[in-house]
Amino acid sequence: MIKEKLNIAFFGSSIVSAYWNGAATYYRGIVKALHKMGHEVTFYEPDIFERQQHRDIEDPDWCNVIVYQKDKVSLRGLLRKAQEEADVIIKASGVGAFDDFLEEEVAKMKSDHNLVIFWDVDAPATLDRIENDENDPFRKLIPQYDFILTYGGGQPVIDAYEKNGAQKCIPIYNALDTDTHFPVDADKKFDGTLAFLGNRLPDREARVEEFFLKPAADLPKHQFLIGGSGWGDKPMPENVEYVGHVYTKDHNAFNCTPMAVLNISRDSMAKYGFSPATRVFEAAGAGACIITDYWKGINTFFEPDEEIMVVKDGEEMKKVLSELTPEKAKKIGKAAYKKVLAKHTYEHRAELLESVISRKLHHQTEEVKPS
Template identity: 80%
Template sequence: MKTDLKIAFFGSSIVSAYWNGAATYYRGIVKALHRMGHDVTFYEPDIYERQKHRDIEDPEWCKVVVYEKDENTLRKLLKEASEADVIIKASGVGAFDEFLEKEVTELKTDNNLIIFWDVDAPATLDRIEENKEDQFNQLIPKYDFVLTYGGGQPVIDAYERNGAKKCIPIYNALDTDTHFPVEANQKFNGTLAFLGNRLPDREKRVEEFFIKPAENLPEKRFLLGGSGWGDKPLPENIDYLGHVYTKDHNAFNCTPMAVLNISRDSMAKYGFSPATRVFEAAGAAACIITDYWKGIETFFEPDEEIIVVKSGEEVEKVLAELTPERAKEIGQAAYKKVLSRHTYEHRAELLESVIAEKLDIEPKAVENTKI
């Protein structure tokens, strides 16, 4: 019986988190699969200057193939990938997405699995349900599985309504190798910190949950990290840090009294979609304040392990009452929960158990994978 797999993975980037929030998700999953003995090749395009803004060099836990934005080159790589046991096309590669969606389905044989891994299911579902002529509507049934970054039952139902054979959420999680408690860093001192790139379907919520509270609490210091906010009018008590590299995330999470999670509109709509940064912050024992989204109690206990707010006014109220001692208690509770239930080892075990149902492999560890 086969015990290891050869996996080909077409995604945005695993070596650069620059304008690429999925990077830490990919790293966590792929690293855990490598530790299980599986062989992963990650194919990523050289676009958006990501190779100039790498967070890591090519890792020992997977082979990275960076390709030019050229269809002929991509066809050669697809032929190479056709020899894998599992071939994965992720959403949002950023180059030749529609081409890859179709061509990967052409690689299906009796001895392999082809998987569409959706790291932004709300956007994909909105796309295909608003445009029934989108070619992906006809391709969904050809994939053995659709895996999603989040979304819970609403996303499962939507995908299966659109022809998916099986849709399974593989939630993001904590990479304990990279995110953990560290000493505070003075440059990140403050009351509340938010880290997120400026995106159209998040900006209004950032204004509501972060910028307005800062305006109304001028005596407190707020920290804003992420790309794209440079020309955004901000109150004087918000320090804009620009892109915060992965190596600084732990200090960014550990140092301020609390960190804020703000969901994109589409993620909040479907629910059950905790951002990667929620688990990263919990892994650093940060006190997390998050906007409300359906299903949050599936991951963390509100008021005990995370603070949930539904408006900017509630953010202001929380900050007025929260003490450093209470913030530390909440952060420690979140840290304990994430280690016991929400690491990438847990997610990879679930993924392996799903694959094992279809391929002749012996799962190495499948306990405690459900949440």
Template identity: 80%
Template sequence: MKKNLKIAFFGSSIVSAYWNGAATYYRGIVKSLHKMGHEVTFYEPDIYERQKHRDIDDPEWCSVKVYPEDQVTLRALLREASEADVIIKASGVGAFDDFLEDAVVQLKKDDNLVIFWDVDAPATLDRIESNPSDPFNALVPKYDFVLTYGGGQPVIDAYERNGAKKCIPIYNALDTDTHFPVEPQKNFEGSLAFLGNRLPDRETRVEEFFIRPAGNLPEEKFILGGSGWGDKSMPKNIEDVGHVYTKDHNAFNCTPKAVLNISRDSMAKYGFSPATRVFEAAGAGACLITDYWKGIETFFEPGKEILVAKDGKEVESILNELTSEKAEEIGKAAYKKVLAAHTYDHRAELLESVISEKLEPQPNSVEQNQ
């Protein structure tokens, strides 16, 4: 019989997507685990003004514990978390990450699991492989599992090369409760929209795939969403709408003719790392154009369910040829695929099977032969 698990999860934030791209990922996974009967407590630090920019109130599908930035409180919460069946430390918590990575390993017992969940595996792997004295190198083999937000076989190989007992990608997906087709919204009208915060390892690709095409297509309107772009020099046909709250993502995806996905440098390098917004856009029935990365066909069929551009010139060519009818056709095909194979229920089922297999006592060879 399946056991309902108590899961302690230390992550960046589940209630605020403010400068926190993992929020919708956490929400989707945790909500689906709750539907399966598991009890999740999510521990998050009160940093970066995220609590002032919440997207949601404390949800009914998990217990949220926000802690101040001090180790005394955190140690008390770790003692509480030690009673859980599964204890997860996510990468990029933003406060006391090194401390937490070691502290969670110390909570390992015979009847529990300790898991490192890497939501930015390329960055972590680059860090530890370039610095053999990084303390995390010694901790990797002590976790029961390393789960990753993406990366496919290249990331699995890299983590296992660095001592991981087992590395399993749990890819982004669609949360059908929050992302779905809606009516268009006038302020998001345009030929192409891109949503993403300004980050150093993505800015050059944004210039190539979004800003340069906009400059070469002055008659078309481009929509830019996300934080940090205010002082960036851009063509006049780009409208910067600033931070787009989660509640407005559906309209942002549904309204323009097409939406653009641009990978960060590290994600593009490893491949097999579709951003959350790829599935959000598909779940809204949007026509999605993405920069090329290895493994796209694992998730969507290029040319039918998604359009792929290897550089800015190809983005321009796609926009020049893309009719409203074709965009709608591609959006419908992507919507059908994401519902069939890429929801968070699919991802949580995989996670549950991995955890249950490890926690459930295995019959001995005598019993197996009876």
């Protein structure tokens, strides 16, 4: 029998700072839910990119946080500690420091008494990278991990990873953290017809122009808001207000105040589909009317036209916004809120994670029992 409480070591980008770190909310939701289920998680994160100076939260009581300096000596010591103490060792993609080193070292930690997992929070980018470079060092490591877990991607990502030798690939989708994202009163500083929140990234910018800036220019009587890092020098129509980095504590008001909020996928996420952004579930948890660009698999999570609105280009966006009324927006938001509470919370995701880990550990333990 497996002990009920698992000790999990998690090497990721950051769990205490969302600054240039879109995975923070995802990590928090998963880890907090695991803690509620009785497991102990230690999250190891590097002190880089000024994230510690832009923390959204202090060290939480639901997770042990160890911040390490960017040097391999410190990191080797932490890896030894994880190997000695943890039942499950997770290396996430995009840590931002010594990623290749961590991927190789964690894979080598595999024993009869633990699991090693690679958790890909940007599977489309990783898969595109290894497909384009047959010498990519991660390619040979894939079969050494017990599981490849992914932030999304559905069957196309599962097939691609298993083609590259993964023992088992399982999507653990984004979800709603009901402790942090919920309906609140409107805040006048976020008033508008449509609001978009997302950092400026090369494989998103063209879609922001198509689905947000172009319709804004064509609808001068409507007010638009854009939040996130990096947009300060981007030319925008006069009816678009740039509100800068929006801290996690303001996300609920940002989602609740405008008539609708926009989700725009990165090119790589849209290509593979089945990759709802964290902010889709955050917005649904606030009861927002969500408008999203089209991607395959949307109806796996929300019913189009009833729980979410889907547009395929800027012209469709302009039409939807011209016809959208506050009453219709409120109805769609309420339906999304009901769906996300029923099927898409981090408790749902953590239950799936616990079940696959427990089954694997149990099977592994049975195999090594002396005859």
